[in-house]
Amino acid sequence: MRHTISVLVENEFGVLSRVAGLFSGRGFNIESLSVAETLDPTVSRMTIVTRGNEQILEQIMKQLNKLINVIKVIDFQKGECVEREMALIKVSVDDKNRSEVLSIVDIFRGKVVDVSSKAYTIEITGDEGKIKALIDLLLPMGIKEVVRTGKVAIARGTK
């Protein structure tokens, strides 16, 4: 099972290494990880996507909580949160496909953020499925490079 875990940590040097070391040392895997400061500059939020059965997940949560610098750990159940990631996709374009690329990007509500005579760089935000769908459509055009952020997630409602 795949899980999105949100971890609030002290914004100090070395904390990322503690969290990453915990995962590698105990054989847990990290599929994606994103880290940034919260509104409170002394606190950072890490969004970690991981995979494991119920028992492994229980251990991950407990072990994270055990780290001295970890303030709070939330395991988002499906549907409880809004999840987004962003990708920058560099696509080769020529006179034949330029307008097709633009219309695909439009349909996906993406943006062209850099243009040259032979390539567009597209910015796309969404859940994983949407980004995958766009990449699949653009693949035949010739994708030069994809750069993706990890997933970020926030609880739904007022929580």
Place this chain on the structure above:
Amino acid sequence: MKKTGAQILIESLMKEGVDTIFGYPGGAVLNIYDELLNYPIKHILVRHEQGAAHAADGYARSTGKVGVCLATSGPGATNIVTGVATAYMDSIPMVVLTGQVPTMLIGNDAFQEADIVGITRPCTKHNYLVKDVKDLARIIKESFYIARTGRPGPVLIDLPKDVMIDSTEYHYPEEVKLRSYNPTYTGHPGQIKQAVSMILEAKRPLLYTGGGVILSNASDELTRFVNKLQLPITMTLMGLGAYPAKEKLSLGMLGMHGTYRANMAVTHCDLLVAIGARFDDRVTGKIAEFAPNAKIIHIDIDPTSISKNVRVDVPIVGDVKNVLTKMNELVKDDKGKWKGERKQWLAQIEEWDKTHPMGYKQDKKGPIKPQYVIEKIYELTKGDAIITTEVGQNQMWTAQFFPFNKPRTFVTSGGLGTMGFGFPAAIGAQVANPKKTVICMAGDGSIQMNIQELATAVQYRIPVKVAILNNHFLGMVRQWQELFFHRRYSYTCIDTTPDFVKVAEAYGAVGLRAKKVDEVEKIIKEALKVKDRPVFMDFQVDPEEGVYPMVPAGQPLSKMLLV
């Protein structure tokens, strides 16, 4: 008034009640060492930094106080790592101080630089690099607090040289504020109630207790609970001494080298109450067949221990002492009221003991049996001693044949299994308990891993006794080779061991040797008389004696090899 980092460090240690530091000087800690001369704090100069860490550990285990050691940057710090990992695995409260190159040089591959905070991240409870002298007092306060609270453990503080020289206004904080660290001390009342009623209703209950009982100083509460309900109890290696071994309800140790009755009781019980223990693989054997008929209650202060290896029916997160006190309040004095199936259960356990007691045969003219040496040491000290061990056969025989009746009298590296631990740990324990008899049970392999500490013991007139069970083998590995590798003794024969009597004498210690059975008692008596120097006792024991019972790795506990 402004104070330097070095002054702040030492004054803060004194505020924490530290009376002794085990350490070794070097370039990066020169300022600390210079300042040490100005304060009444005692410093024991070891001969290798690993010895400092183990000595601080032995000090901590034998007293319950936080042990403190100090090493310089780079190799000093890396030498201390094994000691830190040892303490971490056994949850021992320690504060480990390491020197570091000046902050402006960190990351530059400076002389004697090592990223010790990075290196020890996975084997400390927490660690710090002090970058500003203004943070120093707070970090020391937090370190001691973290080390001794919750599930204890070692905390390392890395101290760059310039931070020790810089000065600032010194105020030692009164309290610790850590929003992200709040151990749970009181168990859930509903869960405690449920646990008690399950214990009362069980037909074949068994307590399985570990080092957590000793760390929590809950020996009295445990003893009361066991005696009140007349519950059979087995202890892990780390848990020995929490309940008196001499009592009938004690089944001794369980696990790989546990007693027959203990392992059989685990296999047949219908309720297993784990207290301050963590279901280590050396305890459980094949996990799928561990306590196959039992419901499991698990009391532990560390939530990560619960349901890590074994699914638990009733988890109780809390301090063992606290939870046992509550449990004692909930049960009436049931002493001697075992009836029906519960009575049969005790009778069954007794039967197992009768059919398969712990034992060995000492032929009066034959070679000395190591177990005989251990029993003689118990007899001649009347059990009133702190015993440390090295790791291997010496450790297991001690656990099996020395009845530990009090907590904090058995000091051994359980989790990490560190050879070279016992001797420096004995030095630490003796420094902390100057009036007690402290004996290290060693093998001829292990003792050579930190034999240099003999000089430390001689220098400070620390009268530890070391009983070397000398079989000229790396005995435990040899035993595995005998059993599982067709007696192919690959590099386990160490018959070029030095003459330990001469070694002792060369260092200025006392060296004694027993080659025959009737010499054993004589040299132990002689050793116990020595009060001003360490003693090496070289017991030339039966070279191929094994540790039994033995559950081969990966087998269920009921599949014991008995000979």
